Amino acid sequence: MKREDAAALIGLIRDKSIVCIGDVLLDEFVYGHVGRVSREAPVPILSEGGRRAMLGGAGNLARNIASLGGRPTLISVIGDDHAGAMVESLGTSEAQSQFVFVQEAGRFTPTKIRYVAQQQQMFCVDRNPRGDINPETAGNILDAVKVQIASADAVILSDYGRGLLSRDLCQAIITLAKQHGCPVCVDPRGADYTRYDGAYVIKPNAQELADEAGLPVDSDDSAIAALHAVKARLPETAALLVTRGGQGMSLLDPQGQIHHHRSKPRSVFDVSGAGDTALAALSLSVAAKVSLDRAMGFADLAAGVAVGKTGTATVSPEEILRDTAPGAESPDWRVMAWDDLADQVTSWRAEGLKVGFTNGCFDILHPGHLSVLRFAKASCDRLIVGLNSDASVKRLKGEERPINNQATRAQMLASLETVDRVVIFDEETPEDLIRTLNPHCLIKGADYVADDLPGAAFLKAQGGEVLLAPLEAGLSTTNIVAKIKGLT
Numbered sequence: 001m002k003r004e005d006a007a008a009l010i011g012l013i014r015d016k017s018i019v020c021i022g023d024v025l026l027d028e029f030v031y032g033h034v035g036r037v038s039r040e041a042p043v044p045i046l047s048e049g050g051r052r053a054m055l056g057g058a059g060n061l062a063r064n065i066a067s068l069g070g071r072p073t074l075i076s077v078i079g080d081d082h083a084g085a086m087v088e089s090l091g092t093s094e095a096q097s098q099f100v101f102v103q104e105a106g107r108f109t110p111t112k113i114r115y116v117a118q119q120q121q122m123f124c125v126d127r128n129p130r131g132d133i134n135p136e137t138a139g140n141i142l143d144a145v146k147v148q149i150a151s152a153d154a155v156i157l158s159d160y161g162r163g164l165l166s167r168d169l170c171q172a173i174i175t176l177a178k179q180h181g182c183p184v185c186v187d188p189r190g191a192d193y194t195r196y197d198g199a200y201v202i203k204p205n206a207q208e209l210a211d212e213a214g215l216p217v218d219s220d221d222s223a224i225a226a227l228h229a230v231k232a233r234l235p236e237t238a239a240l241l242v243t244r245g246g247q248g249m250s251l252l253d254p255q256g257q258i259h260h261h262r263s264k265p266r267s268v269f270d271v272s273g274a275g276d277t278a279l280a281a282l283s284l285s286v287a288a289k290v291s292l293d294r295a296m297g298f299a300d301l302a303a304g305v306a307v308g309k310t311g312t313a314t315v316s317p318e319e320i321l322r323d324t325a326p327g328a329e330s331p332d333w334r335v336m337a338w339d340d341l342a343d344q345v346t347s348w349r350a351e352g353l354k355v356g357f358t359n360g361c362f363d364i365l366h367p368g369h370l371s372v373l374r375f376a377k378a379s380c381d382r383l384i385v386g387l388n389s390d391a392s393v394k395r396l397k398g399e400e401r402p403i404n405n406q407a408t409r410a411q412m413l414a415s416l417e418t419v420d421r422v423v424i425f426d427e428e429t430p431e432d433l434i435r436t437l438n439p440h441c442l443i444k445g446a447d448y449v450a451d452d453l454p455g456a457a458f459l460k461a462q463g464g465e466v467l468l469a470p471l472e473a474g475l476s477t478t479n480i481v482a483k484i485k486g487l488t
Helices: 003-013 058-067 082-092 135-151 167-179 206-213 220-231 274-287 292-306 317-322 338-350 367-378 390-397 406-414 431-437 456-461 477-487
Strands: 017-022 024-037 044-057 071-079 098-104 111-117 120-127 154-158 184-187 239-243 249-252 258-261 355-360 382-388 421-425 441-445 465-469
Touching: 003 274, 003 292, 003 317, 017 058, 017 135, 017 274, 024 058, 024 071, 024 082, 044 058, 044 082, 044 111, 058 071, 058 082, 058 154, 058 274, 071 082, 071 135, 082 098, 098 135, 135 167, 154 167, 154 274, 167 184, 184 274, 206 220, 206 239, 220 239, 220 249, 220 258, 239 274, 239 292, 249 292, 258 292, 274 292, 292 317, 338 355, 338 382, 338 421, 338 431, 355 367, 355 431, 367 382, 367 441, 367 465, 382 390, 382 406, 382 431, 406 421, 421 431, 431 456, 441 456, 456 465
Parallel strands: 017 071, 017 154, 024 111, 071 098, 154 184, 355 382, 355 441, 382 421, 441 465
Antiparallel strands: 024 044, 111 120, 239 249, 249 258
């Protein structure tokens, strides 16, 4: 998928509302170092260096939906135990998500503890509830779905086999979703997918599809045969999509056509949670009414980023765009509109990143510009460049300027490693733009007076700062233009 296609799709999925119903797990990671073998048994000894707890299972799915720009509501069940209390506490820290936890007395909250040494998972310990949820809990779950589904763009059934999604509950939710015109996406578990029949798309992995079909899934032809075999048992289901690891994904679409998507080669650090990332991207695309073959490509792209991380990781639009290839002639994806960039700054702030801003005409890019940009980038985590439009430059510099139009100037800036985003403004000063973006710091050359800069007073009132970059003497576009004129 090209970068401009991914950027357009990311714009389409932003703020889509997804209701997720599924098993939430308490995921714990124990990190350490292995340097010796036990004297008691031929097993490695992990010297613990730290622990981390996070929402797993359907909780990780919700986290991925939020990180991709969607608005998830997770409905799940927890036990009246310490793990359940930790899940509730972790849920309150996820500002972009809504959680509805139904507590069932006497039930274990599912937990998964992974032990990791030198970035490699050694083994995993599970603690699971005994049996399905009781009828009263199922009724409470369905009541919660009825409240949330009215504003949903799509519904997900995230089945981790911990006893939440019974046949009756699945069918009741699918029926309710159809009444509200909501497509249902399913991450299945166990045998007999007929309990999910009526969903828009069901997404097993290769082993799950092989188990359900009773056929191997180790090539394109065998995947196609298995997809058709399972689909024959699901007359009300629109589509099936199988994730096949390094072989990519295969889709049996609502018209009965087969599509394959090939994954690019990657370094795989950890596949934990990659299926959740794929389902989040797929479901958000479905919510945005994107075709399933295009949604499949986006899901594979997101999952590919996830496997390059350790743990049950989330993936951001920024990381996806960095992982894509630019189109040959398309505008650079780093050049953004004001409102979209304001949303991006809000997201960066939520991640704890320091956002810097500088501005100028940048008519003929020269080493003086590069020096200021390097200084600015060293002062922040993400650097935004505000670029004067052609009309703005003419008002400031005269009718003969700019030499290069705003599209060319924006593309040149966006290609620099020091620049994270470019935004064009039509005013003579960037004051309104600075107020819209509200960065942490403003950076300009040392030929300016900090307190006199447009936007400086506003920024300082917000707790921001103004920095002045050293200048390289004699370097300016005006001097370059004058020299060229003198040679003609």
